Amino acid sequence: MISEENRLPLSFYEAYDTRTLAQKLLGCELVHNSPEGLTSGIIVETEAYLQDDPACHAYRKRTARTEPMYSAAGTIYVYLIYGMYQCVNIVSREDGCAEAVLIRALQPTEGIELMEMRRRFSRKNLLPGFVPKPVALRELCKGPGKLVQAMGIDRSIHNAQSLDTSSLYIRPQILGHFEIEISKRIGITQGADLLYRYTVKNNRFVSK
DNA sequence: TGTACGATGACCT
DNA sequence: GGTCATCGTACAT
Numbered sequence: 711m712i713s714e715e716n717r718l719p720l721s722f723y724e725a726y727d728t729r730t731l732a733q734k735l736l737g738c739e740l741v742h743n744s745p746e747g748l749t750s751g752i753i754v755e756t757e758a759y760l761q762d763d764p765a766c767h768a769y770r771k772r773t774a775r776t777e778p779m780y781s782a783a784g785t786i787y788v789y790l791i792y793g794m795y796q797c798v799n800i801v802s803r804e805d806g807c808a809e810a811v812l813i814r815a816l817q818p819t820e821g822i823e824l825m826e827m828r829r830r831f832s833r834k835n836l837l838p839g840f841v842p843k844p845v846a847l848r849e850l851c852k853g854p855g856k857l858v859q860a861m862g863i864d865r866s867i868h869n870a871q872s873l874d875t876s877s878l879y880i881r882p883q884i885l886g887h888f889e890i891e892i893s894k895r896i897g898i899t900q901g902a903d904l905l906y907r908y909t910v911k912n913n914r915f916v917s918k
Numbered sequence: 919t920g921t922a923c924g925a926t927g928a929c930c931t
Numbered sequence: 932g933g934t935c936a937t938c939g940t941a942c943a944t
Contacts, residue, residue, distance in 0.1 A: 767940095767941095770941080770942085771941080771942085773940085773941070775939095775940065775941085789939095789940090790938090790939060790940080791923090791924060791925060791926095791938095791939085791940095792923090792924060792925055792926075792937065792938060792939080793937070793938025793939040793940085794925085794926080794937065794938070794939090795924095795925050795926065797925085853925065853926075854925070855925050855926060856925085856926075896925090897924060897925070898923085898924075899922090899923075899924090900923085
């Protein structure tokens, strides 16, 4: 089967406030058409980051790192975390308003072998004697750092690009009927009680 | 110069 | 299941 591009237009990202967009993105397909091959997965877990939210990178000061967050809806924001992993966000709202949706987990669809290879060999596999082990399907994109590795997303390539023109883009909703579960965001202390996390209920590819 | 923040894998139980 | 090690970024001192 040949998969068509079927890229969502920027009007999709402009149409909703950030928390609504985070929910509308569930069931959509994140696609990376990379030189090594095409990989994709259904978005099953997102988190919203708002301007008046202490967990948001743009909560305090406008810096070089967070500059893409201030761009138009549909801009890609990739940041480095723990000095070793990266997380991918979809910028929402209008120019000058720094809000975004963090993509936290995918249900793999296309290019599963390529995703498995990327995950297996992007580990600390340069140490002598380290033998990379196969990565289970369920583990491929189960977490924001993991899905970025599996999809071959890279800050130096994708950060500040537009989903309208990048090799990374999103296809419309393809998941069958599902319920959205709302919960607290994972792994943060600032704004920890805000219910800005959205998951596909009972989906086994959700991170937790 | 120091410190808070935060995702993952290795290792252990 | 839990504990530990890893380090770029932002910001206070």
